[in-house]
Amino acid sequence: MSLGKELLLEKIFSKVDQIPTFPKAAQRALELLRDENVDYRKLEEVIKTDPGIAANFLKIVNSALYALPRKVESIAQAFLYLGVDQIKFILLSAVIGKYFDKEMIGYGVSARTIWLHSIACGIAGELLARKIGTSESFLERVYLACLLHDIGKIVLDLYTKIEVEHFKNTIKENPEWTFMQVEWLVVGVDHGLVGAELLKRWEFPEDVVFSVRAHHDDSLMVQRKLSAIVALANAIANLMGFYSGIDSFYYSLHDDLLKLLGIKPDELEKLCEITLEKSLLIERELI
Ligand SMILES: [Fe+2]
Ligand SMILES: [Fe+2]
Structure with missing residues (x-):
């Protein structure tokens, strides 16, 4: 790596610390949810300490995706209808909504669009994980x-x-390049690497960090099941029209991902359909 690039990377990584850290409330809520006997009263208290997360949580839980018998006004009420996995998914979707709260001009994407893209990726990721067989802790890392x-x-x-x-x-000038190569030329780094650096500082599990790093890197994404799921789920979200910005128009599906996960083309088609249906049910609530 040239000195110029090294300096640029250092400069960008030094800015990583200026991003608000992963919310304590979400961290604590995840810990409570890992307990076999979840203390729901405490869980509500913890989520309510972060009003942004609490508001997003209620938005998502009241979306058509969860088809609750009636609109819930409080987090405690929501818990009556939801399982632990669903609560984790909604909680993390609510957290990411806090980070994606403005338009990203450079990537050409609105806050709502990239929030929905991330949720669609989460939906596809869960479907893939369940298809190949998953444990509770693996599913949390997929989310x-x-x-x-x-x-x-x-x-x-x-x-x-x-x-x-x-x-x-x-x-346009380099049609054979991957988006990652384009990003390196335009920005001097790719968002997978920067995201991984951020998650490393937040002390996220190593395979989560690796998978975020790998999601646009053809040679890395096929090295682990989790990274393959994230890369494939990201591609599914884009293919179904839930975009993440300018890179969404540049998608080819890496064949080895399907092989590695043992997913057949007709199964992929079905997974795409379900992702589309479920994501549309949540779309209306996100503003
Ligand atoms: Fe990406
Ligand atoms: Fe993405």
């Missing part, structure tokens, strides 16, 4: 990695001069 996979874009959008036009022209 974390899928819902947070594009978080590096926040850092890059805030602290580097990215221009949609520059991306578009570079893609």
